[in-house]
Every structure is written in C-alpha cells, then in structure tokens.
Amino acid sequence: MGSRSSHAARIPDVDSIRRETGFSQASLLRLYHRFQALDRNEKGYLSRMDLQQIGALAVNPLGDRIIESFFPDGSMRVDFPGFVRVLAHFRPVDDEDEGNRDPKEPEPLNSRMNKLRFAFQLYDLDRDGKISRLEMLQVLRLMVGVQVTEEQLESIADRTVQEADEDGDGAVSFLEFAKSLEKMNIEQKMSIRILK
Incomplete structure (x- = not known):
C-alpha cells in the first residue's frame, strides 16, 4: 500500500x-x-x-x-x-514537569493521581468505582497463578480489602485505594524509561 x-x-x-x-x-x-x-x-x-x-x-x-x-x-x-x-500514563515524571506546570492546565496523564486512576481501573473489573473482594481475588489469581493456594489468595484478598476499606462498605473506593498506596512510589513503579 x-x-x-x-x-x-x-x-x-x-x-x-x-x-x-x-x-x-x-x-x-x-x-x-x-x-x-x-x-x-x-x-x-x-x-x-x-x-x-x-x-x-x-x-x-x-x-x-x-x-x-x-x-x-x-x-x-x-x-x-x-x-x-x-x-x-507510563511516561516517567520529570521534576521539571511538575515545577513548570500551569495550574489552569489539565493534570498531566503521567501524574501520580492519573497513574493511580489507571492502576485502579485495572482492578475495578466491572467499572463501578469500587474494588470488591471478588475483583481483588480475580486480579490476585492473574498475578500469582498457581504458586499460591486458593485459601491463601482468599486470605490475601480479604486482608487487602479490609486494610484499605475505611468506610466499612466491603469494597475499596478510588480514594481508599490512593490512600493505601500513599507510601508507594507509583511514579517510579508505573514508568517505562523509553517513554520520555
């Protein structure tokens, strides 16, 4: 062609x-x-x-x-x-990007919040704005495969949801998800160096 x-x-x-x-x-x-x-x-x-x-x-x-x-x-x-x-979303964050950003402009796609939103939607399989225990379990199954027993996976899913679920509704909202990851360096973990 x-x-x-x-x-x-x-x-x-x-x-x-x-x-x-x-x-x-x-x-x-x-x-x-x-x-x-x-x-x-x-x-x-x-x-x-x-x-x-x-x-x-x-x-x-x-x-x-x-x-x-x-x-x-x-x-x-x-x-x-x-x-x-x-x-x-996977573009590394440059320090100079943050300092020169016009607050009237939309938040960059590679910002911490947008990286967290992207990660959240990987877990929120039914796109209802919450990560349920079942959704957490499904993603954990994908990530660990057969290396962990079903009982262990269920325990991990239960514990993960319980620790992040601040309002007690049995699911993790985006804000709860973001708060549970506040100490994690998402900017680095969700970056692909070739994407400058």
Whole structure:
C-alpha cells in the first residue's frame, strides 16, 4: 500500500498530542513507528489482536487488563492518539514537569493521581468505582497463578480489602485505594524509561 514516512509532520495532530501527553517530538515519532509496525495491514488503527503481539504484554499477568484499557467504552479499535494517551500514563515524571506546570492546565496523564486512576481501573473489573473482594481475588489469581493456594489468595484478598476499606462498605473506593498506596512510589513503579 502506501509508503511509511519517518517525518513527524505525517503524524496526525502531532502538536495537540504532544501537549496532551507530554511526549517529545522524537518519542512521538518512535511511538508512531511502533504503532505502524503493530498495524500490519495499514488500517490506521489497532485491534486487541494487534496489541496482543506485544511481547511484554503477552507475558504480563495483567496484560489482558492493560490491553483492555486501550479500548474504553467497549470500542473495537484504537487510533494513534488513543494509543499514545494510554502509554502517557507510563511516561516517567520529570521534576521539571511538575515545577513548570500551569495550574489552569489539565493534570498531566503521567501524574501520580492519573497513574493511580489507571492502576485502579485495572482492578475495578466491572467499572463501578469500587474494588470488591471478588475483583481483588480475580486480579490476585492473574498475578500469582498457581504458586499460591486458593485459601491463601482468599486470605490475601480479604486482608487487602479490609486494610484499605475505611468506610466499612466491603469494597475499596478510588480514594481508599490512593490512600493505601500513599507510601508507594507509583511514579517510579508505573514508568517505562523509553517513554520520555
């Protein structure tokens, strides 16, 4: 079909994508090439099957949940801006980013709160705004596989929900989730260094 160019000018809406995601022009170009490589049939979008070709997601226990995050609202395809928006959550936080941010601008996609929101939605399988004991158990099963007995997993799920559940409703809200992780360096743990 058409030839694939390496010019950033060929990336649709490159300036607005750069502002929204915080990626440099060079990073966007690398991501655009990756997007094009995954889009083997040059459709202009990626399907779930295209994303399943990414080796790191294939071996990640939460790979299917991460792939699902590229398709909000049950859509069947993701275009380049949507692809980059999801990846922007994993962009490392630069100290200079925080100091120069205009408070009137939206919070960057790679901010601590947005990283926490992204992580929360990996657990909130039914998207009701709460992580139930059953949802916690399902994610734990994905993460540890057969290395732990079902009884041990249930105990871990119970304890995790109980410790985070401050209002006693038997589930973990986003605010409870964020508070339970306040000492964890989410900014580092949810960063991929190549995504500068």
